[in-house]
Amino acid sequence: MSPDAGGHVSHYHYLKTFCNVFFYSVTEDENIDLIQIEKLCRQHHPKLLIAGASSYPKSIHYSQIYSICQKYDTLLLADISHTAIYVATQNHESPFGYADFVTFTTHKTTRGIRGGIVMSKAQYRSSLEHAVFPVVQGAPKFNEILAKAVMLSELASIDIKKYVEDILKISNTFTSILMNKGIKLYTNGTETHLIMVDLRKSQITGKNCEDLLFSQHILVNRNQLPNDNKPPSITSGIRIGILTLATINMLENEYTQIAELIADTINGKCIIDESLARDIIQSYRIIE
Ligand SMILES: Cc1ncc(COP(=O)(O)O)c(C=O)c1O
Structure with a gap:
């Protein structure tokens, strides 16, 4: 999503160094522009589409975006950093069942340590694990894993x-x-x-x-x-x-x-x- 419409810098800045990145935006009435997404998919057949934002204050309809991804054989990554808690309470549509990858930072609505959680459909497990180790991490960070477990247990204990x-x-x-x-x-x-x-x-x-x-x-x-x-x-x-x-x-x-x-x-x-x-x-x- 284009940064002025609400997209996050981590969705394009580094990727731009080894991928072609194309941005979608919002319509005049400030909803995610599904027609533009479809047009971009038709034109470029992207490998991955990222749905998720840091300054778009509305819920995202992953099922609609997923139906476009399916037509063009595009993987869907839902970054629910700002909305994980609303997905958990079903106030927002869940990306699970649609998205191939779901990510969220643990220090926003979920009130945990500064860090993140990445989930994927089972078939991506080994490539995802490889992308973490040895690509970005040399060893498991047990202090951070423990802090995330504490965060999850605190969330399970509150209403x-x-x-x-x-x-x-x-x-x-x-x-x-x-x-x-x-x-x-x-x-x-x-x-x-x-x-x-x-x-x-x-x-x-x-x-x-x-x-x-x-x-x-x-x-x-x-x-x-x-x-x-x-x-x-x-x-x-x-x-x-x-x-x-x-x-x-x-x-x-x-x-x-x-x-x-x-x-x-x-x-x-x-x-x-x-x-x-x-x-x-x-x-x-x-x-x-
Ligand atoms: C949608 C989204 N994804 C990812 C991040 C990345 O978080 P960090 O800056 O902690 O790496 C943020 C942070 O604001 C975000 O809003």
Whole structure:
């Protein structure tokens, strides 16, 4: 997926050094462009199609993409780094049963160690194992394997449906507050913990907005949007992620204030009570 539409750098940057890489994007109404995918497959007969994103806030319909892959003998890799938990709770369509490979990072919705998990259909097991050892690893990293096992056992011991409900409740509060204040969101909302703000109607760039919010103790990142005319170092968008707010059980009246602060900053009407912002952050400090 093209980076301005939400694709992740790990899906193309290194691959470009030994593969031909072609990008697909989104339609005018900001859904993954299946017609473009089909056209690219017809033209190039790719060996592999990667579905998955880091700044596309909607669920991905793997079955639709898979039916295109089948026609062109293309393998499908689903990177569910940002959406593993929603797949587990069936809030999003599962890629299992369709994708040949499913990957996810363990440090996002699943709240584990910085690392990843790769799964595949059985017939790829030995080539996948070879691609890990000796290509990228010299020995098993038992500390990391153990940390991933701990992560999985923690996930098995919590009510993940409730965790996802909490995430989506906070996301929806954020999107309603931002949209009610006239702010445009990429895909007009979210089905995840990610909220992509389109600043093209506002007076500020992604970088300005990131800096302004950072000065108020709010961390977001600048992010390009489809057809962005600003470079990745400036951008026309920001990406907000609310996972930590769910993890620390932040109260509704508190995260509402944060969403309002963000909206007012974007609209140039920021009347920040700095000490309140600092108090909120400090009262939730989880890393000593
Ligand atoms: C969709 C997706 N895949 C893979 C990664 C890779 O994660 P890392 O930067 O930890 O290697 C990310 C990270 O943001 C991501 O968003």
